[in-house]
Amino acid sequence: MTTNQPKIEKLISELCPAGVEFFDIDNLLINKIVTTCAPPKKLTKKYYKEIGEFPIIDQGQDFIVGYTDDNAAVMAKDLYVIFGDHTEALKYIDFSFAQGADGIKILKTNSNILNIKYFYYALNNFYSKTGKYTRHFSFLKKTLIPIPPLAIQEEIVKILNSFTELEAELEAELEAELEARKKQYEHYRNELLTFDANSKWDLLQGVAKIKNGKDWKKLGNGKIPVYGTGGVMGYVNKSVYDKPTVLIPRKGSITNLYYLEDPFWNVDTIYYTEINEEKIIPKFLFHYLKTVDLMKLDTGSGRPSLTQAILNQIKIPTPPLTEQKRIVSILDKFDALVNDISIGLPAELKARRQQYEYYRGKLLTFKEKEYAK
Secondary structure, three states, rough: OOHHHHHHHHHHHHOOOOEEEEHHHHHHHOOOOEEEEEOEEOOOOHEEEEEOOOEOOOOOOOOOEEOOOOHEEEEEEEEEEEEEEEOOEEEEEOOOOOEEEEEEEEEOOOOOOOOOHHOOOOOOHHHHOOOOOOHHHHHHHHOOEEEEEEEHHHHHHHHHHHHHHHHHHHHHHHHHHHHHHHHHHHHHHHHHHHOOOOEEEEEHHHEEEEEOOOOOOOOEEEEEEEEEOOOEEEEEEEOEEOOOEEEEEEEOOOOOEEEEEEOOOOOOOOEEEEOOOOOOOHHHHHHOOOOOOHHHHHHOOOEEEOOOOHHHHHHHEEEOOHHHHHHHHHHHHHHHHHHHHHHHHHHHHHHHHHHHHHHHHHHOOOOOOOOOO
């Protein structure tokens, strides 16, 4: 940042020593410095494809929401800023695309006056989101942005592009590190939990009783978590069980297993287990079940389902409790490492984004030009 800042300062002192003019977007539209573009066609969601020649852009937070082969719907390749009229999402586009559904404004700039990437960065910096579900283009039009000479705009874009590229590289590196740790964990888990035919085995029904969940809607509010297949759904004042257990989904996301030690309630889409701790350590059972391909046990014709009868027949290794404890200790350490990285990843990215936003704000701060009355 320090190597680029003097160049910006030099350009400002040379090209706009008296300050910079600020314009609201409505003024820029009236004077055709910014123009809106109409797409040749709008595609509703039923026409979104997973694979296609042209990307589809809509007002959703995802950058690309689908694809199409409909050439008649495509905007020509150019430089655009997309504004989500309901979502307030801002996107910079430099390729051919098709508009998905309604609710976006496609904006272009007069490149002799306003660099479009500068315009995109300025809108991100100066537009204040309302966060409400309404049409927001009228709010955007009231947004004031500084328009310095093009040379300054281009230098700011160059600096902010560098920050964006560095942030993307960091995100890729952190995600690669997380993926590597997950693979390492899965490798060691599979190694530790692989047992031969000479090992001692039992059926799941021999080490645990599978119990159904119950409705929770008539229970009072409290601090005891209610679990479904997607995790915690709410909190109540009564528990169904308070010993270490493994929750196994009955319907829906059947690979989502949960290990619990504190009191809980579970709904009817997920089972809990009463585990015989004289035969198996609950956490060992949890780790082992994570290696079982539960999707192969699916009995549902539509929504994935697991029955007690099928689950009861899963073969479970039961080495001595001392060996189970050793394996659990090792896997818990790997688990903690992966979780630490998972928690640290968004925190690190948030810190980088805050740093980026700080410098973007500094770069886009100009003295407003004053005129003699």
